[in-house]
Amino acid sequence: MRRYDYVMAGGGMAGLSLAYAIAGSGLTDKSILIVDPETKGENDRTWCYWTRDGHPIEAIVSRDWSVLRFVSHSWAHDFDLGDYRYAMVRGEDFYRETLDRLERHPGVEFERGRVLRIEDDEECARVETEHRTVLAGWVFDSRFEPQEYEQRCGPHHYLKQHFVGWVVETAQPVFDPHTPTLFDFRTPAHDEMRFFYVMPFCERRALVEYTLFSAELLSDAEYVRAIETYLREVAGVTEYRVVDRERGVIPMTDEPVVRREGRRTLAIGTRGGRVKASTGYAFRRTQLDSQAIVQSLLRRDHPFDLPAPPRGARMLDTMLLQVMYRRGELSERVFTALFRRNPIDRLLRFLDEETSPAQTIAVMASVPILPFLAAFWRTHVLKRV
Numbered sequence: 255m256r257r258y259d260y261v262m263a264g265g266g267m268a269g270l271s272l273a274y275a276i277a278g279s280g281l282t283d284k285s286i287l288i289v290d291p292e293t294k295g296e297n298d299r300t301w302c303y304w305t306r307d308g309h310p311i312e313a314i315v316s317r318d319w320s321v322l323r324f325v326s327h328s329w330a331h332d333f334d335l336g337d338y339r340y341a342m343v344r345g346e347d348f349y350r351e352t353l354d355r356l357e358r359h360p361g362v363e364f365e366r367g368r369v370l371r372i373e374d375d376e377e378c379a380r381v382e383t384e385h386r387t388v389l390a391g392w393v394f395d396s397r398f399e400p401q402e403y404e405q406r407c408g409p410h411h412y413l414k415q416h417f418v419g420w421v422v423e424t425a426q427p428v429f430d431p432h433t434p435t436l437f438d439f440r441t442p443a444h445d446e447m448r449f450f451y452v453m454p455f456c457e458r459r460a461l462v463e464y465t466l467f468s469a470e471l472l473s474d475a476e477y478v479r480a481i482e483t484y485l486r487e488v489a490g491v492t493e494y495r496v497v498d499r500e501r502g503v504i505p506m507t508d509e510p511v512v513r514r515e516g517r518r519t520l521a522i523g524t525r526g527g528r529v530k531a532s533t534g535y536a537f538r539r540t541q542l543d544s545q546a547i548v549q550s551l552l553r554r555d556h557p558f559d560l561p562a563p564p565r566g567a568r569m570l571d572t573m574l575l576q577v578m579y580r581r582g583e584l585s586e587r588v589f590t591a592l593f594r595r596n597p598i599d600r601l602l603r604f605l606d607e608e609t610s611p612a613q614t615i616a617v618m619a620s621v622p623i624l625p626f627l628a629a630f631w632r633t634h635v636l637k638r639v
């Protein structure tokens with residue numbers, strides 16, 4: 255039976271990021287098998303994130319911005335991001351760069367197919383794929399079934415960030431290429447967290463995305479109707495053509511994640527809880543996680559010596575999810591308060607779980623207090639969703 259030092263069960267964003275980080279580290283003599291049923295390469299998603307530490311894979315950042323716009327019915331502001339940048343990575347650029355590097359690496363092999371089963375003991379893991387069984391020193395598992403998430407229920411929140419985005423080209427110059435819009439609440443919310451997200455590429459071209467944080471998906475026609483209404487009535491666009499489309503569903507859950515799934519298996523990516531429950535952002539968190547795993551492998555010869563999640567972060571995510579779930583009609587008010595009453599760097603640090611206790615209290619003091627007290631009572635005292 256063939257033995258590999260590392261097996262990636264899933265070669266999407268997390269599996270490729272980790273393999274890329276390993277290949278670029280001192281672990282160059284190690285063998286890596288990446289198993290995935292899909293051939294990556296299409297521009298199947300666009301990743302955006304904010305950072306002030308530079309970019310983990312600098313060559314693939316297609317745009318970055320130093321200003322972010324927030325718009326609600328009662329307030330609008332363009333934030334100068336200071337030390338931060340809001341960066342965009344196109345899926346096809348990420349796959350091209352990581353696959354090029356990994357395909358040239360002598361220790362890396364790819365297998366097209368599914369991982370069916372992983373069993374591990376003290377010595378090694380046995381990974382059964384559709385085609386064979388291999389042995390592995392360590393397995394990194396990023397398999398994730400969206401259909402299985404749809405059916406999950408229990409004492410936790412299982413919201414979804416779901417969105418449909420169109421890349422539109424307009425006849426008139428209508429977009430400000432220097433200012434992406436993180437939130438625009440100026441369309442009907444139907445008592446839910448619903449907003450528009452606009453990434454401008456130039457004055458006549460932008461990704462316009464209708465985004466919801468809620469429990470149920472919409473019909474295709476509802477997403478389409480909302481985007482058409484936004485373009486016509488809010489952005490003032492009369493003539494346009496759709497040149498590309500993107501859609502997605504990202505889990506937003508506070509269900510605790512067991513990262514060490516076996517003696518030799520670590521969950522990574524979405525499966526490993528790298529999606530921030532209250533925002534749906536995962537790209538930067540996954541890159542940081544890949545670097546931490548590499549450090550653990552180098553120092554400890556195992557991948558489990560990872561930073562513990564900051565205390566209290568899960569409780570805050572739970573409260574935000576609860577407010578969006580039970581009091582969705584307050585979402586615009588809550589987000590307006592968060593952006594209006596906090597310096598932007600404090601807010602971004604808060605969303606990155608990097609604030610000090612005093613800064614965290616300051617952020618929580620900026621939101622309408624009663625709904626959050628009710629959320630705390632329901633989730634932490636009554637232990638209900």
Ligand SMILES: Cc1cc2nc3c(=O)[nH]c(=O)nc-3n(C[C@H](O)[C@H](O)[C@H](O)COP(=O)(O)OP(=O)(O)OC[C@H]3O[C@@H](n4cnc5c(N)ncnc54)[C@H](O)[C@@H]3O)c2cc1C
Nearest residue numbers: 264266267268290299301302368369502523524535536537
């Ligand atoms: C359209 C879209 C846009 C997003 N935009 C952003 C963004 O702007 N910023 C951000 O931070 N996050 C964003 N996200 C969230 C998150 O970053 C992505 O979902 C990211 O791809 C998660 O990485 P992953 O490796 O966990 O999952 P994936 O990239 O989906 O990779 C999982 C892989 O596992 C494979 N697989 C499944 N089952 C098996 C099996 N049995 N055996 C082997 N392989 C298997 C799949 O084929 C897939 O390739 C976005 C998500 C989507 C869907």
